[in-house]
Amino acid sequence: MTSFTGRVAVVTGGTKGIGRAVAARFEAAGATVVTLARSEPAQAVGRFIAADLASSADIVAAFKAVAEEFGRVDVLVNNAGGARPGRALDYPEEAARAAFDLNVLGVLCAAQCMYPLTPEHGGASIVNIGSVAGTRPSPGTAVYGAAKAALASLTKSLALEWAPRVRVNCVVPGPVLTESLTAYYGGPEAAALVGQGLPMGRMAEPGDIAGACLYLASDEAGQVSGAELLVHGGGEAPRFNRESGAAGRAAGTGGK
Numbered sequence: 001m002t003s004f005t006g007r008v009a010v011v012t013g014g015t016k017g018i019g020r021a022v023a024a025r026f027e028a029a030g031a032t033v034v035t036l037a038r039s040e041p042a043q044a045v046g047r048f049i050a051a052d053l054a055s056s057a058d059i060v061a062a063f064k065a066v067a068e069e070f071g072r073v074d075v076l077v078n079n080a081g082g083a084r085p086g087r088a089l090d091y092p093e094e095a096a097r098a099a100f101d102l103n104v105l106g107v108l109c110a111a112q113c114m115y116p117l118t119p120e121h122g123g124a125s126i127v128n129i130g131s132v133a134g135t136r137p138s139p140g141t142a143v144y145g146a147a148k149a150a151l152a153s154l155t156k157s158l159a160l161e162w163a164p165r166v167r168v169n170c171v172v173p174g175p176v177l178t179e180s181l182t183a184y185y186g187g188p189e190a191a192a193l194v195g196q197g198l199p200m201g202r203m204a205e206p207g208d209i210a211g212a213c214l215y216l217a218s219d220e221a222g223q224v225s226g227a228e229l230l231v232h233g234g235g236e237a238p239r240f241n242r243e244s245g246a247a248g249r250a251a252g253t254g255g256k
């Protein structure tokens with residue numbers, strides 16, 4: 001695998017969960033790592049710069065600091081993201097705008113700030129962190145899913161416009177066993193049960209997502225741009241095959 005020695009990797013939301021694992025993986029591969037988040041952790045991976053990734057002013061200031069200190073950016077992992085869950089009917093407008101600010105507009109702004117800092121001869125790469133919620137709607141994820149779908153589209157547009165100088169790809173995780181997701185499911189045992197329902201029999205670990213990011217940013221992926229790499233443990237069996245007798249009978253499968 002490519003050595004990232006001499007390359008600068010910026011990881012947004014690189015202080016917890018998936019982002020921290022991504023930052024650690026790039027550091028282990030030799031990169032100089034910069035992590036951006038709102039609060040400084042007790043022990044940061046790489047150089048920490050405080051920034052709210054939903055604020056274009058903060059993003060511009062953070063990349064100015066990166067430019068002054070390191071002079072270049074080779075890898076940008078747009079990992080900071082998320083949105084409060086909630087049904088579409090009464091989802092607050094302010095929260096919906098905040099979700100798009102963080103998951104879409106913040107990513108666009110970070111990419112715009114990164115571009116002039118990339119080598120003109122190519123080799124730089126952006127990896128966006130999407131979600132299966134952006135490809136498969138489910139109740140309670142209307143706004144989050146819409147924002148991640150927009151991010152997937154933005155990924156492909158940037159890949160077209162910025163080739164061959166910057167490759168742009170998206171990692172699309174299913175559920176990933178982070179502290180926040182474990183809390184969301186009500187604890188480690190409940191989270192493990194959800195994982196057992198996946199074809200691979202477990203949820204992804206943050207390191208699984210980090211591995212996908214490292215590959216997409218590496219020279220081995222030199223011809224990969226505009227791609228969505230699903231890391232979802234095999235996905236989901238369609239419920240209508242197992243559980244809907246009507247659908248099963250219509251398909252002649254007896255509901256299996």
Ligand SMILES: NC(=O)c1ccc[n+]([C@@H]2O[C@H](COP(=O)([O-])OP(=O)(O)OC[C@H]3O[C@@H](n4cnc5c(N)ncnc54)[C@H](OP(=O)(O)O)[C@@H]3O)[C@@H](O)[C@H]2O)c1
Pocket residue numbers: 012013014015016017018019036037038039040051052053054079080081082083102129130131132172173174175176177178179180181
């Ligand atoms: N976990 C999953 O199951 C899962 C599944 C699919 C996709 N994803 C996606 O993966 C990404 C990471 O998720 P995660 O579960 O690892 O999250 P997490 O554990 O909650 O960590 C989020 C990270 O992002 C930072 N962050 C959050 N809001 C920010 C903001 N406005 N500005 C700057 N930094 C911010 C946090 O630091 P501060 O709070 O200090 O700012 C933290 O470093 C997200 O884009 C999420 O949508 C996660």
